[in-house]
Amino acid sequence: MSGISDARPLAIPRAVEKIEPPRPSSPRGMWWRHGLAMLALVWSLFPIVFIISAAINPSGTLNTAELLPKNMSMINFDVLFSDTSRPYLTWYKNSMIIAGFGSLASVFIGACAAYAFSRMRFAGRRPGLLALLMLQMFPALLAFVALYITFAGVGDVFPAFGLSTSPGLILAYLGGAMGANVWLLKGYFDTVPRELDEAAKVDGASHARIFFTMTLRLVMPILVTVFMLAFVGLFSEFMLASIFLRDVDSQTLGVGLWSMTKGNERNRLFGQFCAGAVLASLPVVLLYLGFQKQLVGGLTQGSVK
Amino acid sequence: MSPQDTQDTRGPEGPTGVSDGAKTKSLGYGRPSGTSPVWLTVTKWVLIALTVGVLAIVAQKTIEQGAWIGVVIAAFVAMCVVVVYGTRRAVPLKYLLPGLILLVTLQIWPIAYTVATSFTNYGDGHLFSKQVSIEQVIANSVREVPNAPRYKLSVAVKEKSDPATAEIFYLLTDPAGKTYLGDKVGLSDLPAADVEKAPNGRITKAAGFQILTAIQVNARKDLSTFAVPTKGGGGIKSVGLSEAFEGKAIVSYDKATDTLTDSTTGKKYVAVNARWEPADGQGGAFPQGWKENVGFKNFQNVLTNETLRAGFLKIFAWNFVFAVVSVGSTFVLGMLLALLLNNARLRGKGLYRSLLILPYALPGFVTALVWSSMFNQDYGLINKMLHLNVDWLGDPWAAKAAILITNLWLGFPYMFIVCTGALQSIPGDVLEAAKIDGASALRTVRSIIMPLLLVAVGPLLIASFAYNFNNFGLIFLLTGGGPFEAADTSIGSSDLLITYAYRLAFSGVSPNYGLAATVSIFIFAFVALMSYQGFRRTKALEDVN
Numbered sequence: 001m002s003g004i005s006d007a008r009p010l011a012i013p014r015a016v017e018k019i020e021p022p023r024p025s026s027p028r029g030m031w032w033r034h035g036l037a038m039l040a041l042v043w044s045l046f047p048i049v050f051i052i053s054a055a056i057n058p059s060g061t062l063n064t065a066e067l068l069p070k071n072m073s074m075i076n077f078d079v080l081f082s083d084t085s086r087p088y089l090t091w092y093k094n095s096m097i098i099a100g101f102g103s104l105a106s107v108f109i110g111a112c113a114a115y116a117f118s119r120m121r122f123a124g125r126r127p128g129l130l131a132l133l134m135l136q137m138f139p140a141l142l143a144f145v146a147l148y149i150t151f152a153g154v155g156d157v158f159p160a161f162g163l164s165t166s167p168g169l170i171l172a173y174l175g176g177a178m179g180a181n182v183w184l185l186k187g188y189f190d191t192v193p194r195e196l197d198e199a200a201k202v203d204g205a206s207h208a209r210i211f212f213t214m215t216l217r218l219v220m221p222i223l224v225t226v227f228m229l230a231f232v233g234l235f236s237e238f239m240l241a242s243i244f245l246r247d248v249d250s251q252t253l254g255v256g257l258w259s260m261t262k263g264n265e266r267n268r269l270f271g272q273f274c275a276g277a278v279l280a281s282l283p284v285v286l287l288y289l290g291f292q293k294q295l296v297g298g299l300t301q302g303s304v305k
Numbered sequence: 306m307s308p309q310d311t312q313d314t315r316g317p318e319g320p321t322g323v324s325d326g327a328k329t330k331s332l333g334y335g336r337p338s339g340t341s342p343v344w345l346t347v348t349k350w351v352l353i354a355l356t357v358g359v360l361a362i363v364a365q366k367t368i369e370q371g372a373w374i375g376v377v378i379a380a381f382v383a384m385c386v387v388v389v390y391g392t393r394r395a396v397p398l399k400y401l402l403p404g405l406i407l408l409v410t411l412q413i414w415p416i417a418y419t420v421a422t423s424f425t426n427y428g429d430g431h432l433f434s435k436q437v438s439i440e441q442v443i444a445n446s447v448r449e450v451p452n453a454p455r456y457k458l459s460v461a462v463k464e465k466s467d468p469a470t471a472e473i474f475y476l477l478t479d480p481a482g483k484t485y486l487g488d489k490v491g492l493s494d495l496p497a498a499d500v501e502k503a504p505n506g507r508i509t510k511a512a513g514f515q516i517l518t519a520i521q522v523n524a525r526k527d528l529s530t531f532a533v534p535t536k537g538g539g540g541i542k543s544v545g546l547s548e549a550f551e552g553k554a555i556v557s558y559d560k561a562t563d564t565l566t567d568s569t570t571g572k573k574y575v576a577v578n579a580r581w582e583p584a585d586g587q588g589g590a591f592p593q594g595w596k597e598n599v600g601f602k603n604f605q606n607v608l609t610n611e612t613l614r615a616g617f618l619k620i621f622a623w624n625f626v627f628a629v630v631s632v633g634s635t636f637v638l639g640m641l642l643a644l645l646l647n648n649a650r651l652r653g654k655g656l657y658r659s660l661l662i663l664p665y666a667l668p669g670f671v672t673a674l675v676w677s678s679m680f681n682q683d684y685g686l687i688n689k690m691l692h693l694n695v696d697w698l699g700d701p702w703a704a705k706a707a708i709l710i711t712n713l714w715l716g717f718p719y720m721f722i723v724c725t726g727a728l729q730s731i732p733g734d735v736l737e738a739a740k741i742d743g744a745s746a747l748r749t750v751r752s753i754i755m756p757l758l759l760v761a762v763g764p765l766l767i768a769s770f771a772y773n774f775n776n777f778g779l780i781f782l783l784t785g786g787g788p789f790e791a792a793d794t795s796i797g798s799s800d801l802l803i804t805y806a807y808r809l810a811f812s813g814v815s816p817n818y819g820l821a822a823t824v825s826i827f828i829f830a831f832v833a834l835m836s837y838q839g840f841r842r843t844k845a846l847e848d849v850n
Binding site for chain 1: 363366367370372375396397399400401403404405407408410411412413414415416418419422465466467470471642645646648650651652653657659660661662663664665666667668669670671672674675676677678679681683684685686690714717718771775777778781782803806807810811818821822825828829832833836
C-alpha cells in the first residue's frame with residue numbers, strides 16, 4: 001500500500017485541493033453536521049447539567065430535582081461540608097492521597113522497569129515482557145477475596161497497612177504497577193536514541209546516572225501521560241476501595257458518595273450528594289480538559305479506563 | 306548475561322573527548338569510569354541499610370504474632386535487596402526488583418491464593434481452624450452456675466468501624482467495679498482510666514471503642530453464638546442486652562475419639578463435613594465449623610447443582626451479552642460521531658470534541674450513581690422528562706436496558722476519541738484515490754475507512770470487552786445486581802459474574818469465600834480464553850494488512 005501511494009504524483013492531490021479550497025466561512029453542506037453534533041451534545045451533556053442543577057437547587061431532594069432549577073443557592077455545599085457523620089473533606093483528602101501517591105509510585109516503578117526492558121539485554125527479557133502482557137488479563141481485582149483476606153492478616157501485624165488504611169489500599173493497587181504501563185512506557189523509551197546512552201557511558205556516567213539525570217528527563221511527556229492515566233484510574237476505582245475501606249474516616253470519595261445513596265438516604269440527601277459529586281468530578285475533568293492531547297494520545301495507545 | 310549486556314561493566318577508557326559533547330554536557334566529564342561521588346555511595350548504603358532495618362522490624366513483629374511466613378518473606382526480600390543493590394552485578398534487576406516484589410506479592414500471590422481458596426469451604430461458619438472451632442463450641446456451651454456473680458455488659462466495636470459487621474468486643478464490669486475487655490480470644494484488663502461508667506457500673510464510654518445501641522445489638526445475629534473464652538474451659542456469655550455471666554462449659558472435647566460430648570444430655574458430636582454433627586443423626590450441628598479443603602466440590606457445585614448452575618448460566622449469558630452490546634453500541638456511536646466531526650470544513654470541532662469527552666471525564670462512580678438516581682421510578686429525571694412510568698431498576702429487562710443506556714453514555718467518548726485518532730491517521734491520498742475512482746461516500750466508508758479503522762482499533766475493542774466483562778463499578782452502583790427474584794435472592798437479574806462473586810463474599814449474611822473464589826476462577830478462565838482468541842485474530846488482521 002505504501003509503495004503505491006509513495007509513487008503517486010503529487011500533482012493530483014494538490015489539484016484536488018485547489019478545486020475545493022477550504023471555505024471556513026461557508027456553512028453550506030455543514031448545517032446537518034452541526035445539527036447532529038448538537039443532538040450529540042444534548043445527549044452527552046444533559047446528565048451533567050442535571051447534576052449541577054441539583055447541586056445548586058436549594059430544595060435538595062431527588063423528587064424536587066429538575067433539569068433546570070428555579071432557584072440557586074450554595075446551601076447543599078454548606079450542608080455537605082458541615083455533615084459530621086459524612087466527613088466529605090476527609091474523603092476528598094483520602095482520595096487525593098491514594099490516587100496521588102499511588103500513581104506517583106506506579107509511574108516510578110513502571111519507568112524503572114521500562115528502562116531495564118528498553119535499554120538492557122538480559123536473559124528472560126522477552127519472556128518477561130510477554131508474561132507482563134499476559135498478567136494484564138488477570139487483574140488483581142479478580143483476586144479480591146484473596147487480597148481482602150491477606151490484608152486483614154497484614155492489618156493484625158501492621159495496623160498501618162491493614163484494611164481501612166490508605167497505605168494498605170495503595171499497596172494493593174501497586175501490585176499491577178509494573179505490568180500496567182510498561183508496554184506504553186517501553187515504546188516511548190525505545191524512541192530515545194541509544195546513542196545518547198552510549199555517549200554518556202563513554203563519558204563515564206553510570207547506568208543510574210544516565211537513568212535519573214538523562215533518560216527520565218527525555219521521557220517526561222510519557223511520564224506525565226502515564227501519571228495522569230494512573231491518577232484518573234485510581235481516583236475512580238471503586239471495587240477494591242469498597243472492600244478495603246470499612247471505616248467512615250478512611251473512605252474515598254467513591255465509597256463515601258455511594259454510602260450517601262443507600263436506601264432512603266438517596267432521596268433525602270440528593271442535593272448534598274450532587275454537590276459532592278460535582279466537586280469530586282472536578283480534579284479529573286480538569287485534568288482531562290487541561291491535558292486532552294496527552295491523555296488522548298495515551299488512550300489510543302492501548303490504555304482503557 | 307554477557308558483559309556487554311549490562312551497563313555497569315564499562316571499559317577502562319574513561320573520557321575520550323570524541324563523544325558528542327553537546328548532548329552529554331551534564332553527564333559528568335572527567336571522572337574515571339566505575340566510581341561514583343562519595344555522597345552517592347554513602348546514600349546508597351544508607352538506603353540499603355534502612356530497607357534492611359525496616360525489614361528486620363517487620364520480621365520482629367511477625368515473629369511476635371507467630372506468622373512465620375512473614376518472617377521468611379521479609380528475610381528473603383532483605384537478602385534480595387542486599388545482593389541486587391549491594392553488588393555491581395545484576396543491573397537489570399536493580400530496576401526490576403521493586404516492581405517484581407510488588408507483582409509477586411500483590412498480583413501473583415493473590416491469584417494463587419484465590420485458586421487455593423476455591424478448593425476450600427472458607428466462609429461463614431468455616432472461618433477458623435478446627436482447634437478454634439472446638440474452643441468456640443466449648444465456650445459457647447457455658448451454662449450459668451447458680452448464684453455466680455454477673456457482669457455489667459456493654460457490647461462494642463472498634464471506634465469508627467461498621468457496627469453491623471465489625472468484630473465484637475464485650476466491655477465488662479464485675480461486681481467489685483473492675484473493668485475488663487473480652488473478645489473471641491479471651492479476657493484482658495481494661496484500665497479504669499480509659500472508661501466512663503454509669504452509676505450502676507455499666508461502661509458507657511471507652512477509649513478506642515464505639516458502644517452499640519440496643520437496636521444495633523439486636524441487629525447483630527452473631528451475638529447469640531459469641532462467647533468470651535475464660536480459663537478453665539468456661540466462658541462469658543451475655544444475658545439480655547446489659548448483663549453477662551461467667552459459667553461452666555457443658556460440652557467437652559475428647560481428643561482420642563475426636564468427639565465433643567454434651568454432659569447434660571450425653572449426646573456425642575462427631576466431625577462431619579467440617580462441622581460437629583450429632584453422632585446419632587438427631588438434631589442439628591453446632592454452628593461453629595472449621596476451614597478445610599473440599600477438593601473440587603465448589604467447582605462441582607457450580608456445574609451440577611441445579612439452582613446454582615441455572616443461575617450461573619443466566620448470569621454468564623447476560624455478562625457476555627452486556628460486554629458485547631456495550632462494546633458494539635459505544636463503538637458504533639463513537640465512530641459515527643468521529644466520522645461526523647472529521648471534516649476539514651466543519652467549524653468549532655475543538656469545542657464539540659471537548660464537550661463530547663466530558664461524560665468520559667467524570668469519575669465512573671459519579672456517573673453510575675447519578676444515572677441510578679435518574680432512573681428512579683417515582684422521582685427520576687428519565688421518567689419525568691419522557692412522561693413514562695417505567696420501573697427501571699425493579700424490572701429485570703428494564704434494569705438491563707438502563708445499564709446498557711448508561712454504559713453507552715459512559716463509554717462512547719472513549720470510542721469517539723480512538724476513532725478520531727485512527728481516522729486522522731488514514732492517509733488523505735487513499736481517500737482521494739477513492740474519490741477519483743468515483744466511490745460514493747458510503748462506499749468509501751465501507752470499503753476504505755472501516756477496514757483501516759478496524760485494524761487500528763481492533764486491539765482496543767478487545768481490551769474494552771475484557772474491561773466491560775468485569776465492569777463491577779457500573780453494575781454494582783447502578784442496580785446492585787438487582788432486581789432479585791423472590792425465589793432466589795442470591796442471583797440478581799442484572800448481575801455480572803464479578804458482582805455475583807462479590808456478593809457471595811461480602812454482602813450476604815453468610816459469606817462464602819470458597820465459592821466466590823471459584824466464580825473468580827471461572828472469570829479468569831473465560832477472560833483468558835477470549836483475550837487469547839482476540840489477540841490471535843488481531844495479529845491475523847495486521848498480517849493481512
